[in-house]
Amino acid sequence: MAVATEHVGRTRAPPIFSLSNAARIVEMVIGGLLLISIMSIVLKFDVRDPRLWAGYGPSFIRGFWGTLGYIALILPISVGVGFAAGWARVSGHRMLAWPAGAFVDFFRGVPPIVVILFAFLFGVDFIPLRVQLFLKDVFSTSSNSLPFTLAAFAVAFHSGAYQAEIFRAGFQSISRGQVEAAEALGMRHFQTMRSIILPQTVRLSLPPLGNEFAVLIKDTSLLGALGATELVGLSQEFTAQIPISGGQIVWAFAIWSSVALTYFVMTFLVTRLLRLIERRFRTPGLDVMSL
């Protein structure tokens, strides 16, 4: 019994980063590159054309980092907003539940590009100067001015609305009986929330959250429509200049294949990471919603 301190006998958890997953990604990247080369033969152009990569390469890299930056900004905000709104909806306080419900209905019911445009064009007008300065300090860089930051917030809120529903479902699937049992032990509301409701909500929410994250990553490309520094926008810009700069139109094939492959790898990584976390914390009786 001396060793039996904690977690003894729990089902063995797989490591978060497994070799087979890394191998899968390498396979797919090689497959993608192979496909591009084959298609370049069919479309009769040289995929290794230095003029193409000398021109597009910097755009791609700048766009890729820009996209990563937007994901890094949007993902945590969307989770925070979604979690808070989901919690508010089940809080039982009408003053919290009603605004959260209106928030979800609005962002779910309006196309994200429309919300993004509004935020980009008019967002600044609605924000007090002091908040503007704060947002500029925290989020804005030389290539990412305040309107773009606000547009990114719009993407985060759009996804947050969907995540709110995911968390709400998670909260509501915890039986009233468990809450009553926690109360009967003398736990306070906050303790019940922390020890009983939250851990189960998070576990139940992981599979649908992975789904939503994949959508969110691709939705950052909407910012490209405004001219933000991100992968789709810069690729679009470069493609539009091909005829003027004396390039070949078929280059577009290589360009957009690279873009597609990049998004594919990012979403694949994130969804697999979540699935591995999910497996690691698998608990009998709590895996009903596994995808």
Place this chain on the structure above:
Amino acid sequence: MIRTEDIHKHFGALHVLRGITLEVTRGDVLVIIGPSGSGKSTFLRCINLLVRPDEGRVFIDGVQVNRADIRPEWVRQQVGMVFQSFNLFTHLTALENVALGPIRVKKAPRDEAETKARQLLARVGLAAKEQSYPAELSGGQQQRVAIARALAMDPKAMLFDEPTSALDPEYIREVLDVMANLAHEGMTMIVVTHEMGFASSVASRIVFMDGGIILEEGRPLDIFEHPKHERTRAFVSKILR
């Protein structure tokens, strides 16, 4: 030990409890029987304030506890409760279920709480199951973990709300045995149950509730063999059949 005076409870237009006055002394095992909807479960919940009585007073060890200046959380620490549907915490192992209350509520050190939880699980015959999750346990095992979980708080008394009603017949015995042992060790208990075997052999007193009032009260033999009220007689004959 536990005393209630003229407890009333309404749920909307429904007058569920119509003045329950009762006293349970230390070491007593009080069994409450009665048809469904008679207010038995609501009355149990009034004792640990999971349901707040609209009128009347609840005393534990001579202290009135349904007062604004006494936190209900404190009251619930004094009295353990076991539910019909077990209500174990799904995401915790049997051991963690039992140790959680002392750790969170009493701020006990984790190793101390776990040592005690192991002893309690052994006491309900589940030493081998400490690392199992509720979904991996049978109904009878889950209910025994739930009893251990309530005992971990060192309650002065235990409330049981139809602890065997949700169990398959083959598991009822093991839960009743644990409860009988508890009673023999001197635990003060209030038990809502329809297990007449348990009631007649373990109960010190039986209360028959109907329509939100106590219709009849007495020793098991009196209630089962010589009920005074026609309704008691009808109910007893129905469940003894």
